Structures are given as C-alpha cells and as structure tokens.
Amino acid sequence: MSTYLGIDWGGTYIKAGVIDSKGKILAKKVYSSSKLREKEFFISEIVSLLASFKKYKVKAIGIGAPGIINIEKGFIYYLPNILGWKKFPLKKSLEKKVKIPVSVDNDANVFALAEARLGAGKNLSRAIFLTLGTGLGSSVIFDQQILRRKTSALELGHFPISLKKNRCGCGNYGCIETFVGNSYLVKRYNKLVKKERSERSERSPERPTGERSRTIKGVEGVKDIYQRGLKGEKNAICIWKEFSFYLGRFLAGMVNIFNPQAIILGGGVSGAYKLFRPYLISVIKEQAMWPNLEGLKLRKAKLKNAGIIGAGLLAKESLVVRKD
Numbered sequence: 001m002s003t004y005l006g007i008d009w010g011g012t013y014i015k016a017g018v019i020d021s022k023g024k025i026l027a028k029k030v031y032s033s034s035k036l037r038e039k040e041f042f043i044s045e046i047v048s049l050l051a052s053f054k055k056y057k058v059k060a061i062g063i064g065a066p067g068i069i070n071i072e073k074g075f076i077y078y079l080p081n082i083l084g085w086k087k088f089p090l091k092k093s094l095e096k097k098v099k100i101p102v103s104v105d106n107d108a109n110v111f112a113l114a115e116a117r118l119g120a121g122k123n124l125s126r127a128i129f130l131t132l133g134t135g136l137g138s139s140v141i142f143d144q145q146i147l148r149r150k151t152s153a154l155e156l157g158h159f160p161i162s163l164k165k166n167r168c169g170c171g172n173y174g175c176i177e178t179f180v181g182n183s184y185l186v187k188r189y190n191k192l193v194k195k196e197r198s199e200r201s202e203r204s205p206e207r208p209t210g211e212r213s214r215t216i217k218g219v220e221g222v223k224d225i226y227q228r229g230l231k232g233e234k235n236a237i238c239i240w241k242e243f244s245f246y247l248g249r250f251l252a253g254m255v256n257i258f259n260p261q262a263i264i265l266g267g268g269v270s271g272a273y274k275l276f277r278p279y280l281i282s283v284i285k286e287q288a289m290w291p292n293l294e295g296l297k298l299r300k301a302k303l304k305n306a307g308i309i310g311a312g313l314l315a316k317e318s319l320v321v322r323k324d
C-alpha cells in the first residue's frame with residue numbers, strides 16, 4: 001500500500017498526517033512553535049517527522065503553504081505573513097534531505113483538492129472553493145482539475161470590490177479580503193457596539209452607571225459575533241448582513257465568470273454559515289446572471305482535516321503526473 005505525508009503548514013503550526021492512497025489518515029501529529037517560521041528549523045522538523053513515520057514507508061511529501069508558490073518548481077515566491085521566505089526553493093532544499101519527491105502548493109489549493117476529491121465538492125467538475133479566515137483563500141476546480149497559473153492559486157481574495165480605503169496585506173486597498181476577514185469583522189462589530197453605547201448615553205445621560213454597565217460589550221472573535229447573531233442581537237445581525245453583501249456581490253461576479261456547480265466555503269468564519277447563508281444566497285441571486293444560477297449549490301466544507309488530506313493527495317497526484 002502506498003502512503004503519503006501531508007503537511008498543513010500555517011507558519012507557526014504544523015498539522016501532519018500519513019494518508020493512504022484513498023485519503024484516509026493513518027497517523028497524525030499536530031504541534032505549534034514560533035520557530036517553524038525559520039527555514040532551517042522548518043526543514044529539520046519535516047525530516048524528523050518523516051523519520052517518526054518510518055514504519056509507513058512514505059512515498060512522497062505534499063506541503064500546503066500560506067503564500068504564493070510556483071508549483072512546478074516547488075518554489076516559494078513569498079509568504080505574506082511570514083518574513084524571510086522570499087524566493088526560496090523549498091522543494092529542492094527538502095528533497096536533498098529526505099530523498100523522496102516533495103510537492104508544494106498554496107494552502108487554498110490543497111484544501112480544494114481534498115474537498116473536491118473526498119468532501120463537499122466530490123464528483124463536481126466545476127466548483128469554487130473559499131477559505132474564510134484571516135484572509136480569503138480561493139481555488140477553482142474546472143474539469144475536476146485545479147485551475148492553475150504559474151503562481152499556483154487564483155488569488156480571488158484580492159479582487160478589488162470597493163473604493164473604500166481598507167488596506168490589504170497585498171499592498172493594495174478595497175480587496176474583497178479586507179471586508180470578510182475575521183479581524184475586520186471583529187473591528188467593525190466593536191465599532192458598531194461603541195457607536196450604540198455612545199448614542200445611548202447621549203439619549204439618557206442621567207442613567208445610573210450600574211445600568212449603563214449592563215450595555216453590550218465588544219467581542220474578541222468571530223465566534224462571539226456568530227453566537228450573538230444567533231440570539232438576534234442587532235449589531236451582530238448587521239455584521240453578517242454586511243459580510244453577505246460584500247461576499248455575495250463578489251461571488252455573483254465569480255459565478256458569472258466560472259459558472260460553477262457549487263461554491264464551497266471553509267475556514268473559521270464559515271463556522272457562522274448557518275446564520276449568513278440566507279443573506280448570502282439572496283445577494284448572489286440578486287446579482288448573478290440568472291442562467292448561471294441554475295442548479296448552483298452553496299455548501300459548507302465537509303472534511304475535518306482537509307489541509308492534511310489535501311497535501312497528501314497533492315503528493316500522490318504529483319507522482320501520477322510525473323509518470324506521464
């Protein structure tokens with residue numbers, strides 16, 4: 001039985017797993033360290049990981065990395081959130097040490113590969129995959145293959161959607177990513193809450209402090225905005241409506257371009273799927289051209305370890321490509 005090592009690398013954490021050729025995880029290790037941002041340390045960790053999985057006789061390694069990558073060469077152009085990884089030949093450097101084939105791809109592509117083969121996108125020939133988290137990762141499956149360019153992912157997250165001066169990590173402003181990322185949502189929610197508090201105190205300045213302290217407080221994470229939205233709290237609902245407005249308009253454009261059978265949403269922010277789904281559907285319906293909406297499905301990602309499984313499948317499928 002052939003096995004593959006899949007590495008989901010988030011900069012400061014590694015989620016690694018050995019998978020079989022059907023994508024089943026046989027063994028798994030998860031750990032975090034800020035030292036994983038350093039090249040030498042990262043490479044030596046992969047070498048020891050492989051050694052610890054020796055009994056599985058791993059055939060190839062796949063890595064999903066958070067950045068812009070040349071997949072043919074396994075060359076990292078840069079990782080926006082990890083300094084020091086500019087123009088680095090990861091595949092070449094690692095293959096020298098491990099002596100088995102290594103493949104590197106963008107993490108959103110790896111996620112899409114897993115969901116397309118085994119999860120919410122199974123048996124679909126055209127689908128859009130988004131990872132909603134700190135940023136907006138994206139990948140498109142067309143004819144069951146990941147649509148690639150030289151720089152690995154399609155980077156739909158940097159599609160300019162607004163003239164508002166929301167600064168983006170890419171150096172530009174107004175990208176869709178800056179309206180749906182988790183830190184933006186938290187900041188925006190806390191701003192709404194602050195506004196409501198000051199309006200209330202202006203209306204009734206004589207209110208006793210005890211009563212005022214019972215007013216609504218800010219949040220630290222998107223999960224809280226979801227929980228409050230479930231209870232019907234108006235600022236939280238407003239956030240999910242705004243989120244759906246931006247994401248829906250963006251997706252309507254993507255639907256008109258790619259005419260997908262499904263849009264599949266993963267990542268931390270998709271935890272609020274139940275709440276924003278109806279708003280998002282109505283914006284997409286309103287904005288997209290109607291023939292493109294026929295049969296279109298909106299789905300939440302299914303797999304628990306899509307990053308590991310997808311990276312393992314990347315290793316496996318890269319071997320098949322090499323044989324041709």
Ligand SMILES: [Zn+2]
Binds near residue numbers: 159168169
């Ligand atoms: Zn951008």
